[in-house]
Amino acid sequence: MLQINDVHAGYGNLKILRGVNMQVPTGGIVTLLGGNGTGKSTLLKAVSGLIPLMEGEVLFDGVSISKMKPHERMRLGLVQVTQAKEAYPAMTVEENLVLGAYTRRDRAGILADLERVYEFFPVLRERRKQLSGTLSGGEVQMLVIGRGLMAKPKMLMLDEPSAALAPKVVLEIFANINRIAKTGVTILVVEQNVRMALILAQYGYIIRDGVIMIEGEAKKLISDPAVKESFLGGSVANTAKALRN
């Protein structure tokens, strides 16, 4: 469904992605893993169109979207769920959700989806008249995922849904992501929480310094020593080495 071919991108003269290749097949859950500053968020921005590509190409459903504006890509069904802190705090929960359906004109469908989101996340229904700035971290994360669903996406891209959340809340959110995938929405989840993400996904990519270092089936990656090495072990070992010197 999503194909990323040799993508180079960055900010101004600073190149962050240096030739990323990835595929996300229809109906699957794929995860992109990496530490801070490895290029995860930059890749999401390049795919959703918030920053331009320097080189390479992004295909969605076989169509090149590299030159499209962000709102045009979104209308194709490629929806990015922003980080939790990026709900609109001065709007109510329901206003946030309605905003997610901004591009749609089918009133009945929007109401039905609103109901569906409230079924996924009952706490949002309780708080629907509340300003989203008053929600807890986990609730805001549910809100931004719900807002993404309101757009009736073919594919959702989630930016670190586990960030800064308690393990119990993370579990609840990931269970819901799994339920959403079962309804036929393709999912790309960008994460730092390696274990959780690899349990959820079928396929994983690990990015470091703007290139994909390792890729493979999630089941295999989870027990692959190279993953530990490149992601956690690597940095710990390097830090330890640096300390000793």
Add this chain to the structure above:
Amino acid sequence: MGFDYNSLLAFIIFGVTIGVVYGIVALGISLIYSGLDIVHFAHGEMYMFGAFFGLVLAHNVGVPYPIALIGAMVLTALLGMAVERVFYRRLTRAGGGYTVAGMGMIICGFGMSVALVNVAYFIWGAEAEPFRANLDYIPRLSFPGDIEVPESYVLTAIISVALMAALHYFLRHTKTGLAVRAVAHNKDIAYLMGINVPLMISLIFGLACGLAAAAGVLIGPMQSVQVEMGYLMLMKAFAAAVVGGFGSLPGAILGGIMVGVFENLGAAYISPSHKDIYAFLLLILVLMFKPSGLLGVEAKVKA
């Protein structure tokens, strides 16, 4: 002789009326600021062009005053959108968006102000022109104590309040209004919601300039229409926006009314020849005691 409460009441009524006009210009400045993160220094000229458009429509074309008002708002909105598209937006193309382009945007705004004044000189000349509006169908308001409020003031109050109510309804209860608020808060996320952000920015600009034009056409029959009129209005509206809390829409209206009342009282009881100073006196007082403005919060209040 005792204190004349009737004339105090009269000064307050006139102050409030003129104040709501400051308020709707300040509303436009706040709208642009909260939406685009720029301080629009050419906004006084939008007010001036609005007044002239209204004048031309009412005198030369000969349409009734309400039509002239609406026509002037539409024309000025289009002018504002064109200015934004052709001049301001180029600055944001260099990268970083409106926030980063800040300083260049301020200079561009000043330049636009000078340019527009000179264009207006070229078209309409330097003379002040009276705005004759037939307002006989508007009733004069009489208050107890022989206070008569002329038609143009009654009309101004009614239309200003109607415009504010319409703007409030638009921003709070329509989908496009929701999108405008989303763009005001964060353009990147608004993009991800599928909102056509450049179009919304044009809309914000058009709305703000249309409001300024309405103020121009409303003030026209009270004073006269003149090329340099924008400068003082910009200053007063800025004072109003800051007094109320920059970026806050209710604050802009409250600030406008306060500036209007304050300067009328100052002119009446201190010295009429320093009328234009009082707005800034109020501004300084508010900044001393509540720097974020009366309805402002620490971080800027978004529409």
